[in-house]
Amino acid sequence: MSPDGPAARGAEETEPCAVPGCGADSVRHLALAEARKAFSNLPEKGRRAPLCRDHYREWKKATKGARKLDRLGW
Numbered sequence: 400m401s402p403d404g405p406a407a408r409g410a411e412e413t414e415p416c417a418v419p420g421c422g423a424d425s426v427r428h429l430a431l432a433e434a435r436k437a438f439s440n441l442p443e444k445g446r447r448a449p450l451c452r453d454h455y456r457e458w459k460k461a462t463k464g465a466r467k468l469d470r471l472g473w
């Protein structure tokens with residue numbers, strides 16, 4: 400078995416956050432159309448938008464209503 404290194408994760412390799420000017424490590428991937436509900440300036444690149452933790456939180460705030468937050472301040 401290979402160690403759990405960066406190359407060992409197959410499809411879940413880390414991509415930089417898609418928000419222009421950010422570029423932090425992504426923690427979630429959203430469909431580009433979903434991500435654009437909060438970030439209209441995302442580049443048209445692929446169908447998915449990787450988001451870093453901070454921008455994922457912003458996205459959740461921007462789209463709340465569709466989905467209840469489990470907890471505030473996670």
Ligand SMILES: [Zn+2]
Pocket residue numbers: 416417418421422423450451452453454
């Ligand atoms: Zn980001």
